[in-house]
């Protein structure tokens with residue numbers, strides 16, 4: 342099977358605490374929140390650290406590499422798509438889509454790298470594609 | 474302080490409809506309430522506590538006590554998704570034990586079949602997770618599929634093993650005249666049904682039905698004054714589980730936490746249970762919950778459910794003898810209340826004779842609401858006939 346076209350992705354609705362993330366996304370810069378109190382990162386991004394309740398007011402650029410923790414190809418959609426959890430090299434596991442690949446060749450544990458995908462009228466969202 | 478033997482389920486009613494385009498949601502709630510109160514031998518004027526969850530229309534308990542014209546002194550509308558009603562039985566027992574009410578009514582109803590089934594839900598933009606998940610097309614089915622895929626990877630669970638859950642449910646549903654799907658199916662039927670979202674096939678998924686249900690929970694004094702069999706709330710546990718700040722672990726559900734709490738309070742262990750209602754939103758849900766609440770070891774759920782082990786009269790753990798959500802009914806996309814209702818039928822000896830468990834005096838009802846693969850609420854009840 343060949344590569345699947347990417348389905349139309351609805352725009353995320355930024356909140357006050359996520360503005361910086363989506364602003365960076367517009368420049369295709371993938372950032373993670375970092376807590377100024379405990380130094381840890383987390384996902385999804387919050388202004389109040391979910392580890393220690395400190396302030397997460399710093400953003401650090403992520404490597405954009407990770408591995409597939411789990412995935413599922415939605416076959417009953419007009420345009421099939423692959424939802425996935427990807428564990429980032431920095432630690433957190435995030436919900437995302439796998440794109441630009443043969444869905445039937447996907448497997449858990451595969452290495453992936455970041456690929457921004459445009460949305461309908463909003464900032465691009467961080468998706469991932471398998472590394473050959 | 475414990476709720477053990479401090480409250481009894483005396484009324485249980487499952488609305489017979491599976492498609493109700495001509496009824497309102499509030500009406501289905503009230504018709505279910507009427508059925509459960511009649512079952513108990515009580516009237517609406519006896520109710521002094523009302524319990525509902527996210528399916529209740531309008532302002533939940535306010536809209537519904539107004540619609541039903543109830544005069545109550547205690548309300549609770551805690552929502553943890555489709556398992557809420559298992560938890561609300563425990564909350565009702567707690568309120569009764571504390572003297573806050575003595576006749577608690579719990580209702581559920583909804584019309585997802587008439588209103589268009591399950592969609593990708595945009596949710597409320599103020600819901601903090603929505604912007605991080607909705608763009609990626611998370612649905613109910615693929616959020617459970619993510620767990621199934623990981624379970625297969627970690628433990629070697631197979632589609633054929635998952636299929637056995639549906640096969641067992643179908644064996645039970647054939648005896649339920651109200652069940653949506655009454656045909657007995659085979660493992661081959663399940664694995665050959667169309668793939669919805671890998672690795673879940675159409676027959677791994679529960680039905681979409683309109684309907685409702687209600688329960689009446691009362692104090693020991695009132696229970697003994699009625700003519701219904703005594704079904705005691707012996708133990709309960711509840712536990713939310715979520716994405717753990719990015720430390721996602723799809724290999725277990727909140728049942729790992731809610732189950733031991735319920736068993737400890739009840740003073741029994743899984744091997745004492747004679748019948749189990751297990752929330753079957755999808756086949757994988759049953760497999761993971763059985764592991765988590767201790768009916769088998771982690772990773773052994775696929776083997777445990779195989780070869781008819783969940784079929785009444787055949788296997789070691791008869792489950793969902795009404796046909797469950799997979800075959801019978803999943804009103805409002807919330808299967809919690811029907812889990813309690815069938816457990817009550819079993820404990821009373823009122824299940825269909827073809828599926829009634831002999832001498833069923835100890836039963837478990839357990840559920841997982843919300844999305845197993847993102848955030849969900851688990852609730853466990855241990856019920857006893859006395």
Ligand SMILES: [Zn+2]
Pocket residue numbers: 376377378379380381390391392393394395
């Ligand atoms: Zn911190």
